[in-house]
Amino acid sequence: MGMPITVEVVDSSDSALLSSTFNYFHEIDERYSTYKDSSEISQINHGLPKTQWSTEMQEIMRLCEETKQETDSYFDVEHSGKLDPSGLVKGWSIWQAAQKLLKAGAADFYIEAGGDIQSNGVNSEGKPWLVGIRNPFNTDETIKTVRLNGKGIATSGTYIRGQHIYNPHAPEKPPRGVQSITLIAANVYEADRFATAAFAMGKAGIMFIEKQPGLEGYMIDDAGIATYTSGFNEYVYA
């Protein structure tokens, strides 16, 4: 996926927890990177028949289809005949990695990959993890601080390496008007997939999120104005 990943575990000094987490993300990258010819997704895009797909890949594609149905087709992993499920795999894999940490006995940790975060428990000071929302106009600033209380958070926007989200209903036009949309959901998987879809909707995305139970959002538009859902303030720390 070519993105920085941060893992912090505060209630264990077992470094094997960290290395196994990073190994897991490495495996995910080997399977889903469209930049690697050897990855399963690249082989699929070169014609690997569905009967030979891994069980996990079939599950991922099922989740992608489910998300497409839930988002009025704004979430779509098929671009120009090629499949790229990375918009779902990122959140899904963070969530899977968090489950693995929980099973291994960790309780106080967070995992962050490419700006999407799953936290659990408390930080090293015994307080809820504080998550800053990055200023889309100035990448070394934050403009909002939230407490996740075990929930997941994801932000969709446009990236320096190029527009990575597009509107499937108008592929030639990049989504306009919105700089970034940050979602808080039951877990990072839910936050990530709906953030991807909501960003593709442009300014209508935040109203779509308002109507979804269990999702809260903070959208920043081109003018530096934030529009946020009715329950978002419950998470705001500063």
Add this chain to the structure above:
Amino acid sequence: MKKIFIGTIVLATLVIYSLGVRHERPKVGSPVSLSTGSTTNTKTNSAVSTASGSSSTSGSGAATQSQAAAGAYKDGSYTGSTEDAFYGNVQVKVTVQNGKIAVVNFLQYPHTHDTSVFINQQAMPLLQQEAIKAQNAHVDVVSGATYTSQAFVQSLSNALSQAA
């Protein structure tokens, strides 16, 4: 008819030329504070170690994104061209440390005047709005995307072409 035809071609050429020039010429915009509304951003960037480089806003916005991805740059701070982002001007300053992009700051970005900030209660009965402002709060971790737009890419490419 022929004269009209030639005149049309001349006119079309001029229009195309003027568009090209407009595209390349830096806009001279009044510096806009890096904040929205009445809030003032007082956060300084401590990551800037070397402050060499050009502060000129000249140069073409036509630099390609591949330059932005080209790897090792000379350390320093570079100011990109001012680009028209349709809804306002975008201009960035990029700081290169150890050959890599360390910080990208917006010197100008589209700015909404206080008077145009309003909440449309009829259209959005449940949603709320506010102007964003920079915080100094300590956080454990940050959620966010690294922003770009066409105007951003052009200003950044221009800045990085100076660092190449």
